[in-house]
Amino acid sequence: MANVLAFAEQKEGQIRGVAREAVGAAAVLAGELGGEAHALVVGAPGVSTGAAALGAAGATSVAVAEHAELGDFHPEAYATVVAAHVRDGGYGAVVFPATIMGKDLAPRVAALLDVPLAGDVTELKVDGGAVSVVRPVYAGKAFAEIRLAATPALLSIRPNVFAAGSGGGDAAVTVFTPEVDPSSWRQRVIERKSEGSGALDVTEATQIVSGGRGMKDPEHWGLLEELRDALGAGTALGASRAVVDAGWRPHGEQVGQTGKTVSPSLYVAVGISGAIQHLAGMRTSGTIVAVNKDPDAPIFKVADYGIVGDLFEVVPRLTEEVRALKAKG
Amino acid sequence: MNVIVCVKRVPDTETRIRIGEDGRSMEVTGVKFIMSPYDEYAVEAALRCKEAAGDGDVRLVTLGQTDSQETLRQGLAMGADSAVLLVGDVTADGLATAKALVAELEGTDAPLILFGVKAADDDQQQVGPMVATLMGRACVTGVVSFEVSGDVVRCHKEVEGGSEVIEATLPAVLTITKGAYDPRYASLKGIMAAKRKPLDEKAAAAMEGRLEVVSLSPPPDRAAGKIVGTGPDAVPELVRLLREEANAI
Numbered sequence: 001m002a003n004v005l006a007f008a009e010q011k012e013g014q015i016r017g018v019a020r021e022a023v024g025a026a027a028v029l030a031g032e033l034g035g036e037a038h039a040l041v042v043g044a045p046g047v048s049t050g051a052a053a054l055g056a057a058g059a060t061s062v063a064v065a066e067h068a069e070l071g072d073f074h075p076e077a078y079a080t081v082v083a084a085h086v087r088d089g090g091y092g093a094v095v096f097p098a099t100i101m102g103k104d105l106a107p108r109v110a111a112l113l114d115v116p117l118a119g120d121v122t123e124l125k126v127d128g129g130a131v132s133v134v135r136p137v138y139a140g141k142a143f144a145e146i147r148l149a150a151t152p153a154l155l156s157i158r159p160n161v162f163a164a165g166s167g168g169g170d171a172a173v174t175v176f177t178p179e180v181d182p183s184s185w186r187q188r189v190i191e192r193k194s195e196g197s198g199a200l201d202v203t204e205a206t207q208i209v210s211g212g213r214g215m216k217d218p219e220h221w222g223l224l225e226e227l228r229d230a231l232g233a234g235t236a237l238g239a240s241r242a243v244v245d246a247g248w249r250p251h252g253e254q255v256g257q258t259g260k261t262v263s264p265s266l267y268v269a270v271g272i273s274g275a276i277q278h279l280a281g282m283r284t285s286g287t288i289v290a291v292n293k294d295p296d297a298p299i300f301k302v303a304d305y306g307i308v309g310d311l312f313e314v315v316p317r318l319t320e321e322v323r324a325l326k327a328k329g
Numbered sequence: 330m331n332v333i334v335c336v337k338r339v340p341d342t343e344t345r346i347r348i349g350e351d352g353r354s355m356e357v358t359g360v361k362f363i364m365s366p367y368d369e370y371a372v373e374a375a376l377r378c379k380e381a382a383g384d385g386d387v388r389l390v391t392l393g394q395t396d397s398q399e400t401l402r403q404g405l406a407m408g409a410d411s412a413v414l415l416v417g418d419v420t421a422d423g424l425a426t427a428k429a430l431v432a433e434l435e436g437t438d439a440p441l442i443l444f445g446v447k448a449a450d451d452d453q454q455q456v457g458p459m460v461a462t463l464m465g466r467a468c469v470t471g472v473v474s475f476e477v478s479g480d481v482v483r484c485h486k487e488v489e490g491g492s493e494v495i496e497a498t499l500p501a502v503l504t505i506t507k508g509a510y511d512p513r514y515a516s517l518k519g520i521m522a523a524k525r526k527p528l529d530e531k532a533a534a535a536m537e538g539r540l541e542v543v544s545l546s547p548p549p550d551r552a553a554g555k556i557v558g559t560g561p562d563a564v565p566e567l568v569r570l571l572r573e574e575a576n577a578i
């Protein structure tokens with residue numbers, strides 16, 4: 001019998017959607033392990049406001065570590081707070097979201113607790129009291145089932161894969177003030193820039209419109225931006241390595257073996273040939289659509305739906321039809 | 330300035346993964362191995378760091394079997410000065426790898442230790458921050474470029490919807506991602522020189538891996554898709570299928 005902790009990531013004081021997914025995954029594990037799902041939120045004073053709502057995602061109780069210095073992610077300080085909380089709680093497993101923050105934080109917590117970590121997990125189960133996970137390896141070209149022998153079992157879950165749980169009403173919330181000593185910090189964010197509104201990371205998008213060399217020129221990206229906007233909130237722009245290497249798009253958008261691995265519910269590949277390194281990064285997407293003028297392009301082998309044609313004719317029409325559909329509701 | 334780079338030998342990214350007979354590992358016959366691409370960026374970053382400072386050594390460290398010599402020679406040919414191969418098992422447990430590396434790195438006076446952001450085989454994205462935590466060093470992950478001035482390293486990082494500049498106090502650990510450091514090709518002269526550069530081999534500190542790979546399987550096959558049609562006239566049918574059949578929009 002063991003409880004399971006979910007690290008509930010917040011950004012600018014708002015608990016994120018991936019936090020509910022982590023709580024959902026924790027609730028599944030807790031059910032198997034015969035315990036309860038708890039959540040931990042770390043942030044600035046006031047962040048506790050939305051904490052009770054994690055009850056609806058499956059948490060029975062939520063601990064909130066509030067401190068004026070913890071509004072933004074500070075890796076060392078967060079790791080110390082999380083590790084101490086895990087130790088004190090005697091948890092059987094801990095679930096992190098495999099976001100940019102989670103991927104930085106979880107290994108540090110693992111090192112502090114001296115237990116191994118399985119990252120970017122896409123499935124989980126409990127077998128004879130031990131947690132097993134499935135995680136993509138070789139950039140998605142194979143899946144490894146891994147048994148976590150140590151306690152607590154530490155894992156991070158790939159965004160968009162696990163559903164938020166369904167709990168009763170509000171969770172019980174306990175707020176505490178951790179000890180934080182910024183004078184000991186060895187690193188600090190000194191500047192933050194945001195790339196305008198709507199720049200959602202590909203790993204967290206539920207829909208991705210991705211462009212390749214077939215786009216011909218970075219100036220044509222307006223076409224993809226319009227399709228993204230038509231598809232609505234939760235849609236991000238992605239790119240093949242060819243266009244990132246050409247300097248047309250930032251590396252943060254690159255999907256594939258040396259970019260990000262994504263599993264949105266919809267992936268639209270425009271003017272992308274479908275090289276093995278690209279497929280590695282997106283083949284677990286829900287529905288894949290390809291637009292390519294070459295009927296033999298390998299992308300059509302993984303696409304659920306393909307249109308053979310000139311993207312400069314097909315994409316504007318697609319945007320128009322999607323808009324019309326959305327307008328109808 | 331002295332810089333250490335941890336590098337890993339991985340299958341070429343072109344490799345189609347076949348499952349070995351044990352059902353738990355990759356079939357390696359006929360597979361070409363390379364230095365993990367992100368580690369190449371890290372080696373390039375280290376070399377530029379040394380060049381900018383005008384002095385110092387770039388030292389490579391790897392944990393692996395004797396065939397990892399090849400990976401180290403590749404880095405030496407790019408311009409690294411020395412290398413050490415810790416001969417030992419590489420398991421799925423990144424913490425065990427981190428500890429084996431720390432046993433070698435502990436006590437080093439190199440102000441910078443660089444890692445790739447992730448290894449192209451296990452993709453764990455964890456060994457760098459684990460080593461930093463175990464050594465009590467600052468650690469910035471996912472660095473696209475950095476500059477050293479005095480005892481501070483200023484790092485540029487991409488985050489969801491934007492970017493950050495992070496300053497860390499040396500000694501520090503950085504994990505490098507694609508960005509400013511397109512790896513140089515080894516010149517013929519570099520390849521010749523690499524043969525004479527010091528490459529030490531020693532037994533790795535024995536670390537028990539606590540993540541057990543039970544099975545390895547190919548990704549689920551995607552059902553054969555359909556070509557909806559040709560040109561813009563196929564779009565209405567595509568949109569209908571996306572809504573009614575796939576429930577995707």
Ligand SMILES: Cc1cc2nc3c(=O)[nH]c(=O)nc-3n(C[C@H](O)[C@H](O)[C@H](O)COP(=O)(O)OP(=O)(O)OC[C@H]3O[C@@H](n4cnc5c(N)ncnc54)[C@H](O)[C@@H]3O)c2cc1C
Binds near residue numbers: 214240259293
């Ligand atoms: C170590 C390594 C790592 C790599 N990692 C990655 C990675 O992470 N991600 C990645 O994407 N790649 C990666 N690659 C590169 C990969 O091998 C391919 O080179 C790359 O994906 C090709 O990009 P592309 O599909 O945009 O370009 P191309 O292969 O040039 O394809 C362009 C496509 O556009 C189509 N097209 C052209 N004009 C039109 C038009 N008007 N209308 C419709 N279609 C049109 C063409 O038919 C073609 O299929 C990696 C390679 C290596 C060696």
Ligand SMILES: Nc1ncnc2c1ncn2[C@@H]1O[C@H](COP(=O)(O)O)[C@@H](O)[C@H]1O
Binds near residue numbers: 335336365368449454
């Ligand atoms: N066996 C190894 N030997 C040396 N460095 C390694 C090894 N495994 C991982 N690393 C380093 O840690 C980084 C991240 O690996 P991973 O956490 O496995 O994705 C790699 O890019 C390397 O820099």
